[in-house]
Amino acid sequence: MIELKDVHKAFGSKHVLRGINLTIESGTSMVIIGGSGTGKSVALKCILGLIKPDSGMISLDGKDVTKGDRDAFLARFGMLFQGGALFDSLPVWQNVAFRLLRGSLKRPVAEAREIAIEKLRRVGLKPDVADLFPSELSGGMQKRVGLARAIAAEPEIIFFDEPTTGLDPIMAGVINELIREIVTEMGATAMTITHDMTSVRAIADNIAMLHDGVIKWTGPVSRIDNSGDPYLDQFIHGRAEGPIEAVR
Template identity: 55%
Template sequence: MIALEHISKRFGEKQVLDDISFELADGRSLAVLGRSGTGKSVLTRIILGLIAPDTGRVTIDGQKLTRRRRATFLEQTGVLFQGAALFDSMKVWDNVAFRLRNGRKRTGRAEARDRAVAALARVGLEERVADLYPADLSGGMQKRVGLARAIVGEPKYLFFDEPNSGLDPVTATDIDALIRELVTDLGATAITITHDMASIRAIADEVLLLDASRARWHGPVADLEGAQDELLARFLAR
């Protein structure tokens, strides 16, 4: 379980997060929704331990996320960055295997490539893609490579930052289906930042709506349509 207890964060005069609390059970998928500048990315960085909150605490499986536990948590975590964030100068398989080759438990080149090719296959990419460069790929293929990199270590936790950003509707739908399949197959706990309601319905079990630095609404995806919240209704109408 990932649990946040009374998390607050301020940057200068701007209160970005104010008394945020929620729990996300193992194997559940949460979508974090909100207008631009409402602290969605800051919230995920705090969960990842990349930013320290001013007040409150994050616990993973009931244990506070100390510096030592954060290292273990990050080793168990896969991240899909907005825009895929691939290294242009590295071949696709090198991108996928980056953490395997550079983490605390370094994997040999041959094994790392084999695992990268296997991860690419899981996201629907042929072995020949492994020796291409990111510039040789379409936007949708780059997203798939980013997904392969996120799952190559068989993570327990997955974080997705605007996974459909820049994609056409058909490709976006394919990526949504792939994310849902991967999260289910891995039994992972997932958190996704997105503004796309179709994506939320496809990949999430529950939704957290942030507004004015607070948690405005949190509940199951199945309860979205009946929620009596004006801002949520505006998102649903888009």
């Protein structure tokens, strides 16, 4: 469904992406791993068109993502942001229904609220949460609200940016299970950026290891412990020694 061919991106003299090649098949869950500053978020932003690559091609269903109807393109995506990115001034249900209250997907207010409450139920939150504000929720509840918003418009493709950051191990496990269940139920194509190897094993079908601006290894999650790749092996086991130099 999504393909990156020889994608390059630099910011001044800093070359972040140095020729990424990656294919994400429809209906699968791809997890991109790699150290901080290796270009994971830049790659995601390039796919969404938030950043324009310097060269290379990114396609969705075989079509160049930079061409065609921009609103129709973005309507196919849902996004769970690393920091939640909830609007403090809006009650929870309006956060969840944000896309349904405006733009090409606009629904009547009553219908949008009903959908929001149903999506909150799907992520394990009761209807009485709908009228609370984000500041009244715990970190885990805020992450669930973000997930409910990501799936509110029934997107074909969902991006997850560090979905378990800031959560305790139990809540992280809950979020991982929800992500896996929802992606499977919806038949959605998923792309996740994470450092959390527990999340990787819980939600990935396939993994791509990004280092120094290129994909060093890609393959099914079942092969990561015996990949034979020194970069992947060092990363998943958290070893200080190896081809990846630790910043000291």
